[in-house]
Amino acid sequence: MDFPTHFDVIVIGGGHAGCEAALASARIGAKTLLLTHNIETIGQMSCNPAIGGIGKSHLVKEIDALGGAMAAVTDLGGIQFRVLNSRKGPAVRATRAQTDRALYKAAMREVIENQLNLTLFQQAADDLIMDGDQVAGVITNMGVRFNSTSVVLTAGTFLGGVIHVGLNNHEGGRAGDPTSTALARRLRQMPFRVDRLKTGTPPRIDSRSVDFSVMSEQPGDTPVPVMSFLGSTKYHPQQVSCFITHTSEKTHNIIRQGLDRSPMYTGVIEGQGPRYCPSIEDKITRFADKDSHQVFVEPEGLTTNELYPNGISTSLPFDVQLELVRTIKGFEKAHITRPGYAIEYDFFDPRDLHHSLETNCIPGLYFAGQINGTTGYEEAAAQGLLAGTNAALRALDKDQWYPRRDQAYLGVLVDDLITRGTKEPYRMFTSRAEYRLLLREDNADLRLTEIGRTLGLVNDRRWRAFSEKRESIELELQRLKETWVGSESKLGMAVGSVLGKPLSKESTLADLLKRPEMNYSALQSVDENSTAQGQIAEQVEIHLKYAGYIDRQKEEIDRLKRYENIELPDSLDFRQIKGLSNEVKQKLSDSRPQTLGHASRLSGITPAAISILMVYLKKRRNLAG
Amino acid sequence: MTILSADSDTIIAQATPPGRGGVGILRLSGPRSLEFAQAVVRFTKSKSSKVTSTQEMTSDVKPQLKPRFAHFAQFFDKKNDLIDEGIVLYFPGPNSFTGEDVVELQGHGGPVVLDFLIQQFLDLGARIARPGEFSERAFLNDKLDLIQAEAIADLIDSSSTQAARSAVRSLSGEFSNQINQLLESLITLRLYIEAAIDFPEEEIDFLADSKVTKGLDEIVLRITSVLQTANQGALLQEGMRVVIAGRPNAGKSSLLNCLAGENRAIVTALAGTTRDVLREKINIDGMPLHIIDTAGLRTSPDEIEQEGIKRAWQEIELADQILLVVDASGDNIGKNVSMDNVQALWQEMVFSDKIWADKILKKIILIRNKIDLLKESPTEIENTDLTVICLSAKNNKGIDILRNHLKKIMGFKNLGQGQFSARRRHTDAIERALKFVKAGEEQLLNAGAGELLAEDLKQAQNCLSEITGEFTSDDLLGRIFSSFCIGK
Numbered sequence A: 001m002d003f004p005t006h007f008d009v010i011v012i013g014g015g016h017a018g019c020e021a022a023l024a025s026a027r028i029g030a031k032t033l034l035l036t037h038n039i040e041t042i043g044q045m046s047c048n049p050a051i052g053g054i055g056k057s058h059l060v061k062e063i064d065a066l067g068g069a070m071a072a073v074t075d076l077g078g079i080q081f082r083v084l085n086s087r088k089g090p091a092v093r094a095t096r097a098q099t100d101r102a103l104y105k106a107a108m109r110e111v112i113e114n115q116l117n118l119t120l121f122q123q124a125a126d127d128l129i130m131d132g133d134q135v136a137g138v139i140t141n142m143g144v145r146f147n148s149t150s151v152v153l154t155a156g157t158f159l160g161g162v163i164h165v166g167l168n169n170h171e172g173g174r175a176g177d178p179t180s181t182a183l184a185r186r187l188r189q190m191p192f193r194v195d196r197l198k199t200g201t202p203p204r205i206d207s208r209s210v211d212f213s214v215m216s217e218q219p220g221d222t223p224v225p226v227m228s229f230l231g232s233t234k235y236h237p238q239q240v241s242c243f244i245t246h247t248s249e250k251t252h253n254i255i256r257q258g259l260d261r262s263p264m265y266t267g268v269i270e271g272q273g274p275r276y277c278p279s280i281e282d283k284i285t286r287f288a289d290k291d292s293h294q295v296f297v298e299p300e301g302l303t304t305n306e307l308y309p310n311g312i313s314t315s316l317p318f319d320v321q322l323e324l325v326r327t328i329k330g331f332e333k334a335h336i337t338r339p340g341y342a343i344e345y346d347f348f349d350p351r352d353l354h355h356s357l358e359t360n361c362i363p364g365l366y367f368a369g370q371i372n373g374t375t376g377y378e379e380a381a382a383q384g385l386l387a388g389t390n391a392a393l394r395a396l397d398k399d400q401w402y403p404r405r406d407q408a409y410l411g412v413l414v415d416d417l418i419t420r421g422t423k424e425p426y427r428m429f430t431s432r433a434e435y436r437l438l439l440r441e442d443n444a445d446l447r448l449t450e451i452g453r454t455l456g457l458v459n460d461r462r463w464r465a466f467s468e469k470r471e472s473i474e475l476e477l478q479r480l481k482e483t484w485v486g487s488e489s490k491l492g493m494a495v496g497s498v499l500g501k502p503l504s505k506e507s508t509l510a511d512l513l514k515r516p517e518m519n520y521s522a523l524q525s526v527d528e529n530s531t532a533q534g535q536i537a538e539q540v541e542i543h544l545k546y547a548g549y550i551d552r553q554k555e556e557i558d559r560l561k562r563y564e565n566i567e568l569p570d571s572l573d574f575r576q577i578k579g580l581s582n583e584v585k586q587k588l589s590d591s592r593p594q595t596l597g598h599a600s601r602l603s604g605i606t607p608a609a610i611s612i613l614m615v616y617l618k619k620r621r622n623l624a625g
Numbered sequence B: 001m002t003i004l005s006a007d008s009d010t011i012i013a014q015a016t017p018p019g020r021g022g023v024g025i026l027r028l029s030g031p032r033s034l035e036f037a038q039a040v041v042r043f044t045k046s047k048s049s050k051v052t053s054t055q056e057m058t059s060d061v062k063p064q065l066k067p068r069f070a071h072f073a074q075f076f077d078k079k080n081d082l083i084d085e086g087i088v089l090y091f092p093g094p095n096s097f098t099g100e101d102v103v104e105l106q107g108h109g110g111p112v113v114l115d116f117l118i119q120q121f122l123d124l125g126a127r128i129a130r131p132g133e134f135s136e137r138a139f140l141n142d143k144l145d146l147i148q149a150e151a152i153a154d155l156i157d158s159s160s161t162q163a164a165r166s167a168v169r170s171l172s173g174e175f176s177n178q179i180n181q182l183l184e185s186l187i188t189l190r191l192y193i194e195a196a197i198d199f200p201e202e203e204i205d206f207l208a209d210s211k212v213t214k215g216l217d218e219i220v221l222r223i224t225s226v227l228q229t230a231n232q233g234a235l236l237q238e239g240m241r242v243v244i245a246g247r248p249n250a251g252k253s254s255l256l257n258c259l260a261g262e263n264r265a266i267v268t269a270l271a272g273t274t275r276d277v278l279r280e281k282i283n284i285d286g287m288p289l290h291i292i293d294t295a296g297l298r299t300s301p302d303e304i305e306q307e308g309i310k311r312a313w314q315e316i317e318l319a320d321q322i323l324l325v326v327d328a329s330g331d332n333i334g335k336n337v338s339m340d341n342v343q344a345l346w347q348e349m350v351f352s353d354k355i356w357a358d359k360i361l362k363k364i365i366l367i368r369n370k371i372d373l374l375k376e377s378p379t380e381i382e383n384t385d386l387t388v389i390c391l392s393a394k395n396n397k398g399i400d401i402l403r404n405h406l407k408k409i410m411g412f413k414n415l416g417q418g419q420f421s422a423r424r425r426h427t428d429a430i431e432r433a434l435k436f437v438k439a440g441e442e443q444l445l446n447a448g449a450g451e452l453l454a455e456d457l458k459q460a461q462n463c464l465s466e467i468t469g470e471f472t473s474d475d476l477l478g479r480i481f482s483s484f485c486i487g488k
Ligand SMILES: Cc1cc2nc3c(=O)[nH]c(=O)nc-3n(C[C@H](O)[C@H](O)[C@H](O)COP(=O)(O)OP(=O)(O)OC[C@H]3O[C@@H](n4cnc5c(N)ncnc54)[C@H](O)[C@@H]3O)c2cc1C
Pocket: A012, A013, A014, A015, A016, A017, A018, A035, A036, A037, A038, A041, A042, A044, A045, A046, A047, A048, A123, A124, A125, A126, A154, A155, A156, A157, A158, A159, A173, A174, A180, A183, A199, A200, A201, A341, A342, A343, A368, A369, A370, A371, A374, A375, A376, A377, A380, A381, B488
């Protein structure tokens, strides 16, 4: 049957990508349907219930700056908050929250159910409705036909998922969930490049069988950090500690003896895992000389006894898992509640996508999340937000949008995927961002909220709070730049005592703050007019400390931006361009870059090739008149 | 619609073919050309007056350059020492070759002086032009018509290939060794720092370690030593490279001796006399030229000879011109020999279908040697697609014809990037890298700002990448993952 309502956007999948996609689309004002296997698993964390961390918290705060739900939901579900790299400078600081799986899921579901323009329906999507080469809706496994203008697919690890424990394997989307076999088969008939990846998860442990007294305790930070720009500690539930323990030589021996029954080391798993070591069997094989590895013991929630032993992800047979767990300090009597496993699944080559996350070959169809070759909730959610936004913009007949590499980690993520593709599950790291000093978690709102407001993603409450904050920062910066302090003045002497030596000449407060020995709170101790607090004081200080570096990065960005604005028309035949080497012609024809900037970032494209392209474009344009 | 406009920075390059003595021209183009020129140029009353003390300098008064007027001027470095004197011309945009403000300096000094002059402009903030960039800018600024667009694409292509080749050549073994070691220490250091930043929970906090300061010291030391090597000029091999190649006993070494005017190479009647590569620097009317004698090409069971032949091939690949020597009497090659004949002969010597054969064929001048045995007289023949020079090396007959021919091609070739600019590019990149490393070190020591050190080291590596090729953030992550056990 045809469902009576026509939707602007249908989102398939209620994971992290799907939730943000559906919410973004609905916020923009598109009539949106979220279609998912099971309403009970909306916002489910398949693995460790933790949000944030290096590179990832940057994504979470960007989602937040664009009005998304992940940060706010984390504030409602977080049971331990820490700022990583707190001693290393603001650009690389990152907030991480251990969350209560159930609280997180409930909070996300509440957001979804209360979102205007958003309809929920529990049912597996089996097929796409096509109108010529465009997508026109979705057919569920009951045969209901939902019509729409755009479709966002966020099926996670469910496409062709195969779960491995030891040499046994079975189909599954994740432990306890079915795969999407019909949809996977249908998609394989379409002109996408499909490949396999794999990921894994550790066994879970009953906390009542664990001796915490022999582990080192890792409490959360005080004061307790918050994730959302609008967040507050008053939203946090009760806070708890995590613990750290270690594997031993005995653990490693057991693993070594079990390798002949490991699906990874016997070739049963063909999907590519990441280059970093996700599983304990990888760690001990690749770094044989290390005699001990850290294990973070993390609670899964306040009302469950399950623990997540972070660091011993494994797909060894259950008997080996049990034996190895019990050699770890504090786990001698551990009871495993769920065995660890590895999962292999289909992903689509992201080089077949536009930067908007729309697929190249099927207009109106967008892909987001793990199906694009990424791993991680944050990476998935960020893509979901982008795909949902563009699916809605398309349905409402508006221009597509995506952030550049210098605007957001989301821009880096999407551009990396689309220009370079990926051979392993792609995870965000700060070293992937060439403008790391600009793309900080603390200024995600300053980078993105205004854009989000224009796109229709940011509501009045957030916009008001943001505008006030931005104005206060500007006012305080102006005051600091305009306040001169003489070396003999009262304030000058006081500053001198903070610096440990008298001022040599009259300076502005801004210049004084740039000195390594000086910071805003020290200034506050001597100057009663320096009254900024919290996020504003933080921004002012970072702005001044990084000034020289940021100016340099901005100059470089301006230089490169020119290329980003030069579009390469679809009709361009790269093989016709004289002066390009055959290798370059081939590369360009294969990847069909959308802009000159995109072309310049493909591997093997030289500055000379870019010059030749420029000259060619100019000639073409002049000829066209 | 977006504007297809040129870069907005100011570029500089040498506009004369390098190494030709006489006048050397530097061209600046871009918005800051005039400003930069004014910082270097001073007017003096007469050509002979020499500035003896800084008091006489009018450095605070900017020299006024009249548009399109040839001023006689002197060029100074930033310490106010005289570098050279000559003519300076200012063409304000848009009425200039590139459509931007252009300044031309014509000096009398040789390549070393010009190079030093370029350094002054780089210090002021100019950037070395990419190959073909002046023409590219001219075209983008509507200064050239459409018909020329294709020619420009070709120019960019060929001059960047040539620049790349010059760069390879200016990397003598010693230099590239040092650069690679430098790069390796830089990568290792970045590895530690980036790992500490991206994986703070992995029990690897190197930023707090003395490893980092030690690493920094080592890098500064290495950079200084690389710069020294580069500046010694030992690696500098200016001039066109002419490789003599052919089958054993064709008379290659005899020809080298003729061109060198000395008996540099051993000549015997035995096939396979020359084993190693022999280089001679000669001059034709003041123009420098490298003549390279190589082992005769054939399959040989002799290990030493095999190695010699391998080296011969390497030289052939880097050659600007190849003198393919044949024995006119024995090889049965007549005067009307065509490219097809050469190709056949070539293929026979190559014993394989090397893909670059075409590129190499274009560089061949065929030398029909031993014409004394055929009782012919020396001559130069221009066949449709091939120049043939008939001579006798043994009797020193026809050598002047060959010299004249080489001189003629030198006039056309070498127009792009010379060795000097290739070297200048390198030293410029290394010097910029050094600045970044030092700035980063300061950040670490004074402010404990590891993330700023990381940023500076990344920039330093970007500078070196201009010489050594791309190193992406993904490459770096790969190195981190293979060096440290990371992952939860
Ligand atoms: C075993 C395992 C271990 C992992 N380990 C880690 C880790 O260590 N670190 C880390 O950062 N990340 C890890 N992840 C990755 C992280 O869980 C995912 O990257 C993230 O959840 C992906 O989000 P998503 O929205 O793309 O997909 P998912 O969260 O997988 O959500 C997909 C959703 O789509 C629904 N769905 C699928 N097909 C259909 C259909 N046909 N019709 C209707 N609904 C459908 C599913 O029911 C589900 O709700 C792991 C994942 C798994 C499975």
